[in-house]
Amino acid sequence: MDQFLQLTLSGLTNGAVLALAALGFVLIYKASDVINFAQGEFLLVGAYVMFAVVGELGWHWTVGIVVTVLVAVALGMLLERFVLRPMIGEPIISLIMVTIGLSSLLKAVVSGIWGTDERAFPSFIPSDPINVFGATVTTDKLWAIAIAAVFLVAFNLFFRRSSSGIAMRAVADDQQAALSMGISVKKVFAMAWSISAATAAIGGIIIANILGVSGNISGVGLQVFPVVILGGLDSIPGAVLGGVIIGLLQAYTGGYVGHGLNSIIPFIVLVLILMVKPYGLFGQEIIERV
Amino acid sequence: MLSLNNVEVIYEDVILVLKGMSLEVPDGQIVALLGANGAGKSTTLKAISGLLKPENGEVTDGDIQFQGEPIHTLPAEDVVRRGIFQVMEGRRVFEHLNVEENLIAGAYTRTDRQNVKRDLEMVYTYFPRLKERMKQSAGYLSGGEQQMLAIGRALMAKPKLVMLDEPSLGLAPLLVVEIFDIIKRINQEQGTTILLVEQNALLALDIANYAYIMENGRIVLDGEPDTLRENADVREFYLGLTEVGKRKSYRDVKHYKRRKRWLS
Numbered sequence: 001m002d003q004f005l006q007l008t009l010s011g012l013t014n015g016a017v018l019a020l021a022a023l024g025f026v027l028i029y030k031a032s033d034v035i036n037f038a039q040g041e042f043l044l045v046g047a048y049v050m051f052a053v054v055g056e057l058g059w060h061w062t063v064g065i066v067v068t069v070l071v072a073v074a075l076g077m078l079l080e081r082f083v084l085r086p087m088i089g090e091p092i093i094s095l096i097m098v099t100i101g102l103s104s105l106l107k108a109v110v111s112g113i114w115g116t117d118e119r120a121f122p123s124f125i126p127s128d129p130i131n132v133f134g135a136t137v138t139t140d141k142l143w144a145i146a147i148a149a150v151f152l153v154a155f156n157l158f159f160r161r162s163s164s165g166i167a168m169r170a171v172a173d174d175q176q177a178a179l180s181m182g183i184s185v186k187k188v189f190a191m192a193w194s195i196s197a198a199t200a201a202i203g204g205i206i207i208a209n210i211l212g213v214s215g216n217i218s219g220v221g222l223q224v225f226p227v228v229i230l231g232g233l234d235s236i237p238g239a240v241l242g243g244v245i246i247g248l249l250q251a252y253t254g255g256y257v258g259h260g261l262n263s264i265i266p267f268i269v270l271v272l273i274l275m276v277k278p279y280g281l282f283g284q285e286i287i288e289r290v
Numbered sequence: 291m292l293s294l295n296n297v298e299v300i301y302e303d304v305i306l307v308l309k310g311m312s313l314e315v316p317d318g319q320i321v322a323l324l325g326a327n328g329a330g331k332s333t334t335l336k337a338i339s340g341l342l343k344p345e346n347g348e349v350t351d352g353d354i355q356f357q358g359e360p361i362h363t364l365p366a367e368d369v370v371r372r373g374i375f376q377v378m379e380g381r382r383v384f385e386h387l388n389v390e391e392n393l394i395a396g397a398y399t400r401t402d403r404q405n406v407k408r409d410l411e412m413v414y415t416y417f418p419r420l421k422e423r424m425k426q427s428a429g430y431l432s433g434g435e436q437q438m439l440a441i442g443r444a445l446m447a448k449p450k451l452v453m454l455d456e457p458s459l460g461l462a463p464l465l466v467v468e469i470f471d472i473i474k475r476i477n478q479e480q481g482t483t484i485l486l487v488e489q490n491a492l493l494a495l496d497i498a499n500y501a502y503i504m505e506n507g508r509i510v511l512d513g514e515p516d517t518l519r520e521n522a523d524v525r526e527f528y529l530g531l532t533e534v535g536k537r538k539s540y541r542d543v544k545h546y547k548r549r550k551r552w553l554s
């Protein structure tokens with residue numbers, strides 16, 4: 001029981017990070033049909049900026065989070081404006097190549113600035129052991145889950161309630177009709193990229209707090225694909241649920257089976273899902289009235 | 291309020307669709323733009339609203355003035371901000387957004403956010419059926435309800451001029467009458483100027499103050515509804531009325547010639 005609870009908790013922590021990264025991925029795909037292979041590097045950038053502000057400059061962690069989010073937002077906007085926008089109308093394969101290129105570029109920039117050694121992350125989240133339902137867990141995991149949950153709820157509210165959030169979903173549905181109500185499609189694309197970079201950066205901070213800062217963080221980004229295929233490429237709730245499911249599966253297989261199964265389980269799920277439910281659990285159905 | 295002067299539109303750099311299109315829409319009126327399939331009615335509206343660009347179309351000659359200022363070079367969002375709202379052909383509701391979210395999307399350019407709630411109620415009084423289905427995905431509405439939503443979405447933007455592209459398309463006759471009634475009411479009660487594109491000439495002439503008939507990229511006839519209704523060609527081609535007692539055979543030829551005269 002004790003082990004089960006601990007595994008569940010670390011599964012949820014991982015899942016929360018995956019959900020944040022996947023949310024950004026889905027956002028970009030929904031708004032602009034671009035498959036962003038650089039999503040994992042957004043995690044990496046987030047982790048290193050936080051490391052630089054809190055670990056190297058020694059500023060307070062709240063400042064660190066604000067600065068990280070701002071840097072991510074700016075990065076997302078710049079990429080959209082100067083890399084993706086000039087590509088509008090190009091074939092899908094060129095767009096894919098561009099995001100793959102971006103992924104290598106971001107990785108290179110990060111290792112150029114901070115090197116490749118693994119560094120200790122300034123742990124700003126208290127990590128005291130406490131007792132939950134008879135199991136001993138560390139509070140940093142609970143914090144990680146709470147932080148991720150707060151952001152996920154905030155984004156959900158943004159999409160349902162705010163005029164900008166509704167405009168983003170409108171663009172995803174019918175670009176020309178959105179244009180006809182004065183919604184700026186360019187602005188929406190820029191917003192999708194910056195929100196996406198920001199959520200991923202938060203995910204990067206959480207994961208770095210647990211694993212330390214290193215280039216490995218962008219590897220977590222690879223698992224975004226099984227997550228979004230499972231949840232449905234264009235579904236925001238699907239991204240969250242997919243993240244949690246994959247996170248839990250990894251934790252349980254790692255704890256109970258071992259033998260490295262935990263690192264391939266996401267891809268086993270990926271293949272299975274592609275075989276039985278190619279649009280994922282929540283992939284958007286095409287509405288057809290009869 | 292709105293005037294087009296000799297507007298020429300070309301798609302894909304080669305397809306000439308509007309060939310010297312001119313029309314006037316006076317403030318506060320309902321103006322109908324009638325014409326057969328492919329005449330260029332939708333293209334005219336898109337040229338006004340700045341929606342040609344995503345379709346690779348361009349105004350290459352002439353000009354479009356709204357309240358005395360040229361607007362044919364403006365992007366779509368600026369045209370909406372100046373008070374022109376196009377309700378596109380085929381309704382084009384956001385299927386995965388619910389009814390209320392669709393309406394809020396219509397209010398996107400509004401700067402007086404605090405009044406948006408009140409205007410939602412205004413739309414619901416015109417279309418009570420939308421209120422009942424407020425939280426339903428727009429994709430599952432009936433065709434008529436979707437058309438109501440498309441018009442409601444326009445009202446949410448508080449435009450000075452609404453351009454409706456075939457609001458009767460694919461709707462049952464009774465529903466068409468209901469929707470035209472509401473269009474008329476909106477024009478009178480909100481003072482919204484309306485440019486109405488229609489295939490259903492009979493009904494359009496009923497509510498319009500003035501009408502234009504276009505063929506092949508330009509206006510071939512215009513006038514007050516009463517005058518147009520009296521015109522034999524209009525009766526034949528657009529109202530489907532034929533004079534009693536005459537049989538088709540010989541007249542077909544005659545009308546073909548008359549039609550040719552318009553086209554040349």
Ligand SMILES: Nc1ncnc2c1ncn2[C@@H]1O[C@H](COP(=O)(O)OP(=O)(O)OP(=O)(O)O)[C@@H](O)[C@H]1O
Nearest residue numbers: 301305307325326327328329330331332333334345
């Ligand atoms: N994006 C486009 N690219 C090329 N040609 C186009 C495009 N859109 C319209 N056309 C052409 O322009 C002409 C006029 O089209 P338009 O849609 O304006 O006609 P319409 O009067 O609205 O017809 P309908 O009553 O069928 O809606 C047609 O011959 C059409 O093939």
Ligand SMILES: [Mg+2]
Nearest residue numbers: 331332333379
């Ligand atoms: Mg048309």
